[in-house]
Amino acid sequence: VSLEAGILQPAQMEPSYSAPAADSVVQQLLPCPEPPDPKTCSPREYLEYYVFPVLLPGLAELLHQAEREKCFERKRTKFIACDFLTEWLYNKNPKRKDESFTEFFSIPFVSDWLKDHPRPPIPLSLLLSEEEASLIIQSFWRGYRVRCDSEIQELRQWQKQLREERNIIKRVQEFWAKQEAR
Numbered sequence: 001v002s003l004e005a006g007i008l009q010p011a012q013m014e015p016s017y018s019a020p021a022a023d024s025v026v027q028q029l030l031p032c033p034e035p036p037d038p039k040t041c042s043p044r045e046y047l048e049y050y051v052f053p054v055l056l057p058g059l060a061e062l063l064h065q066a067e068r069e070k071c072f073e074r075k076r077t078k079f080i081a082c083d084f085l086t087e088w089l090y091n092k093n094p095k096r097k098d099e100s101f102t103e104f105f106s107i108p109f110v111s112d113w114l115k116d117h118p119r120p121p122i123p124l125s126l127l128l129s130e131e132e133a134s135l136i137i138q139s140f141w142r143g144y145r146v147r148c149d150s151e152i153q154e155l156r157q158w159q160k161q162l163r164e165e166r167n168i169i170k171r172v173q174e175f176w177a178k179q180e181a182r
Contacts, residue, residue: 058088078126086110 036045062085066072069079087104090096104110125133146152163169 054089054092058085058092061088076126078122 035049038046038050041049062081065084066079066081069077071077071079071081083104087102087107090107091101105114128136147156
């Protein structure tokens with residue numbers, strides 16, 4: 001079929017295949033009309049009929065999410081592929097089609113597993129976005145530069161002397177001793 005100027009022109013259609021040959025090709029491409037018995041079918045049939053139709057879309061979505069999380073650009077990220085795939089497969093389970101979305105840590109078997117096998121915390125460097133990390137670094141640098149200023153150094157020296165002269169530390173200790181005695 002050709003498309004010229006937005007109009008289909010049936011006169012220029014490609015030659016059609018004979019009916020028996022086309023039917024055999026279609027039957028080979030389509031899955032079995034009835035599902036094979038999962039207990040007696042071959043491993044290949046089981047994988048092709050029961051596992052791959054569910055797992056392959058999940059893996060494709062996993063790759064898209066990994067790309068959004070910039071996993072292919074960095075050596076380390078906060079993205080945990082197994083967690084994503086577990087959550088995706090759990091929520092796409094046909095037995096749960098009428099239920100609402102469940103986050104990874106709210107999945108019952110995941111929460112049970114994590115009670116017995118707690119994870120180490122994810123480092124802050126992986127949790128922060130680039131913008132948040134740059135703000136923290138910039139604020140630290142600005143603070144450092146301000147503290148290096150001679151007038152600020154003079155002010156900090158004056159505060160230190162004032163604390164020593166008035167025995168602020170001793171007064172604070174006495175205050176807390178009185179509070180604890182009550």
